[in-house]
Amino acid sequence: MFQKTNKMLLMVIGAVVLYVLLKIMITTGVINPYWQRVLFYSLIVTIGALGLGIIYGFTGQFSLGHAAFVGLGAYSAGYFSKTFGQYGGLSFIGALLVGMVFAGLMGFLIGVPVLRLKSDYLGIATLGFGFIVKVALDNADKIIPELGGARGMVGTPQVANLEWLFFTALIVIVLTRNFIFSTYGRACTSIREDETAADMIGVNTFKTKLMAFTFGCALAGLGGGLYAHTYPFICPGDFYFLQSFDYLIVVVLGGLGSMTGTVVTAIGWAFLLEGLRFVLGPQFVDFRGVIYALILIITILVRRQGIFGGKEFGFLVPQVRREKPDAALRG
Amino acid sequence: MLEVRDLSVFFGNIRALHGISFDVQEGEIVTLIGANGAGKTTTLRTISALNRPTGGEILFRGKPITGMKPHKIVSMGISHVPEGRRIIGNLTVLENLKMGAYTRTDRAEIQASLEEVFQRFPRLKERSRQLAGTLSGGEQQMLAIGRALMAKPVLLLLDEPSMGLSPILVEEIFNIISTINQQGTTVLLVEQNAYMALQIANRAYVLESGRIVLSGDSRELQANEGVRAAYLGESA
Numbered sequence: 001m002f003q004k005t006n007k008m009l010l011m012v013i014g015a016v017v018l019y020v021l022l023k024i025m026i027t028t029g030v031i032n033p034y035w036q037r038v039l040f041y042s043l044i045v046t047i048g049a050l051g052l053g054i055i056y057g058f059t060g061q062f063s064l065g066h067a068a069f070v071g072l073g074a075y076s077a078g079y080f081s082k083t084f085g086q087y088g089g090l091s092f093i094g095a096l097l098v099g100m101v102f103a104g105l106m107g108f109l110i111g112v113p114v115l116r117l118k119s120d121y122l123g124i125a126t127l128g129f130g131f132i133v134k135v136a137l138d139n140a141d142k143i144i145p146e147l148g149g150a151r152g153m154v155g156t157p158q159v160a161n162l163e164w165l166f167f168t169a170l171i172v173i174v175l176t177r178n179f180i181f182s183t184y185g186r187a188c189t190s191i192r193e194d195e196t197a198a199d200m201i202g203v204n205t206f207k208t209k210l211m212a213f214t215f216g217c218a219l220a221g222l223g224g225g226l227y228a229h230t231y232p233f234i235c236p237g238d239f240y241f242l243q244s245f246d247y248l249i250v251v252v253l254g255g256l257g258s259m260t261g262t263v264v265t266a267i268g269w270a271f272l273l274e275g276l277r278f279v280l281g282p283q284f285v286d287f288r289g290v291i292y293a294l295i296l297i298i299t300i301l302v303r304r305q306g307i308f309g310g311k312e313f314g315f316l317v318p319q320v321r322r323e324k325p326d327a328a329l330r331g
Numbered sequence: 332m333l334e335v336r337d338l339s340v341f342f343g344n345i346r347a348l349h350g351i352s353f354d355v356q357e358g359e360i361v362t363l364i365g366a367n368g369a370g371k372t373t374t375l376r377t378i379s380a381l382n383r384p385t386g387g388e389i390l391f392r393g394k395p396i397t398g399m400k401p402h403k404i405v406s407m408g409i410s411h412v413p414e415g416r417r418i419i420g421n422l423t424v425l426e427n428l429k430m431g432a433y434t435r436t437d438r439a440e441i442q443a444s445l446e447e448v449f450q451r452f453p454r455l456k457e458r459s460r461q462l463a464g465t466l467s468g469g470e471q472q473m474l475a476i477g478r479a480l481m482a483k484p485v486l487l488l489l490d491e492p493s494m495g496l497s498p499i500l501v502e503e504i505f506n507i508i509s510t511i512n513q514q515g516t517t518v519l520l521v522e523q524n525a526y527m528a529l530q531i532a533n534r535a536y537v538l539e540s541g542r543i544v545l546s547g548d549s550r551e552l553q554a555n556e557g558v559r560a561a562y563l564g565e566s567a
Binding site (some may be wrong): 183186187189190193194196197199200201202203204205257310 | 379380381400401402405406410411413417418419420421422426429430431433434478482
C-alpha cells in the first residue's frame with residue numbers, strides 16, 4: 001500500500017515538474033511561439049492517438065476513419081464555443097464535453113453496424129465513414145451557416161493554452177492507463193489476441209468492442225475539441241483520411257498495445273514533421289512525405305512490433321500487474 | 332445435465348454433424364472419441380455457441396441453450412477448454428486466470444477460486460507474474476484448465492487436453508481431470524487419445540464422420556473389438 005501511494009506521488013511530482021519546466025521555457029522564450037504551437041499540436045495528437053490506441057492497439061479493431069471523429073469533435077466543440085463562448089473557462093469545458101460526447105455517440109452509432117466486421121472489412125467501412133464526414137462537413141454550411149462548409153470555420157475562441165492541453169493530455173493518459181489495466185482492458189486485449197478465446201472466457205465480445213470503440217472515438221473528439229480552440233481556422237480537409245493515416249502511423253510505429261509507444265511517438269511525430277520543415281528548407285518541404293513514409297517502411301521491415309513493441313514505462317503500469325502472487329491473493 | 336438432440340452443423344455445403352444425440356448426466360465424465368474430422372471439436376464448439384447448429388437442440392439442465400450467445404453459455408456454468416489452449420499470451424498467468432472469472436462479480440469468491448486453482452496447479456502460482464506465452468506446453472494446458480475453472484463451471488468441456496504433451500504430462504493432466512470431476516464438476520471430454528480417455532470416463536461415444544456409431548460404458552468400449560482395432564491401436 002505504501003509503495004502504491006509512493007508511486008502515485010512520484011507520478012504527480014513528475015508531471016508537475018514537467019509542466020513547470022515547459023512553462024518556464026515558454027515564458028522565457030526558450031520555446032518560441034512557433035515551437036509552442038508544435039508542442040500544442042503534439043499534445044492534441046497524443047490524445048487522439050491514445051483513442052486509436054485503445055481501438056486498434058489494444059482491442060485490435062482496424063479503424064481508418066479516426067480523423068473523422070477528431071473532426072466531429074472539433075466542429076461540435078467549436079460550434080458550441082462560438083455560441084456559448086461568453087462564459088470563459090466554463091464554456092470551454094462544456095465545449096470539450098460536447099466534442100467528446102458527440103464524437104463518442106457517433107462512434108457508438110457507427111460501431112453498432114460495422115464492428116461486426118473483421119479486420120480489412122472494418123477498415124473499409126470506417127474509411128467510408130471518413131468520406132461521409134468529410135462530405136457532410138464540406139456541405140454543413142447549408143444547414144448551419146456558422147460551420148462554414150468547405151470554406152472552413154473561423155471565430156472559435158482561442159482559449160486553449162499550455163495548462164489546458166498539458167493537463168487534459170495527462171488526465172487522458174491516466175484514464176487510458178486505468179482502462180487498459182482494468183478487467184475491461186484485459187477483455188480488450190483478449191479480443192485482440194484471440195476473439196474466440198475471449199468468447200469462451202465469457203466476454204461479451206461485441207459489447208466490449210463497441211465500448212472500446214466509443215471510448216476511443218470520444219478521445220478523438222476531445223482531441224478535436226482542443227484542436228478547434230488552438231487553431232483559429234479549421235476546415236474539413238484537416239480531418240480527412242490522410243490525417244486518419246497519421247494517427248494509424250503513430251499507433252503502429254509506437255507499437256500496438258503500448259500506451260508509452262503511442263504517447264512518445266505522437267509527440268515525436270509532431271516534432272519530426274516540423275523539424276523536417278527546417279532541415280529540408282522551404283524548397284523541399286514536400287519531401288517530408290517521402291521521409292516519413294520511409295520511416296514507416298523501415299520500421300515495419302526491421303521492427304514489426306513497433307518502437308516500444310507492447311512495452312510500457314514502469315510508471316504507467318499499475319501495481320496489480322507486478323505484484324507477487326501472495327499479494328494478489330490477499331487482494 | 333446436458334442433452335444434445337439430433338444436432339446438425341453445416342460448414343457451407345459440408346455437413347460436419349449428421350444429427351447426433353447424446354447426453355451427459357450430473358457427476359459423470361463422458362468422452363467423445365473418434366478420428367480427425369469426426370466432428371468432436373465441432374460438437375463442443377456448438378455447445379459453447381461458437382458454431383451455429385442448422386438443426387437440433389441442446390438442453391442444459393433442462394433448458395434449451397441453442398442460439399444463445401457464447402458469453403451467456405459461460406455464465407450459465409459451461410466452461411470450455413479449447414483445442415490448442417488459446418490462452419492469452421500477452422497477459423500474465425494471473426491476468427489470464429482473472430479473465431477466466433470474467434462473468435463473476437463476487438470478489439471474495441473469485442479469490443477463493445484463484446487459491447483453489449493455485450493449489451491444484453502450484454506451477455501456475457510460481458509463474459503467476461510471467462507472460463502466459465512464455466509457458467511450456469504442459470503449463471499452458473494447466474493454465475487453460477485453470478482459466479476455465481475460474482468461471483466456476485458445473486460442466487467442463489475439454490477439447491484434446493493431451494494434444495502435444497509428453498506421456499507423463501498427459502497422465503498428470505488426466506489425473507487432474509479425474510480429481511476435478513470427483514470434486515463435483517461434470518466433464519465432457521473430447522480426445523484422440525482414446526486409451527487415456529476411456530480410462531477416466533464413465534461413458535463414451537464414438538464419432539465417425541459426424542455420426543455417433545457406438546456408445547456405452549467405457550469399460551465395455553475398451554473391450555469392444557472394433558474400438559480396439561480402430562482407436563486403441565490393436566489389430567483385431
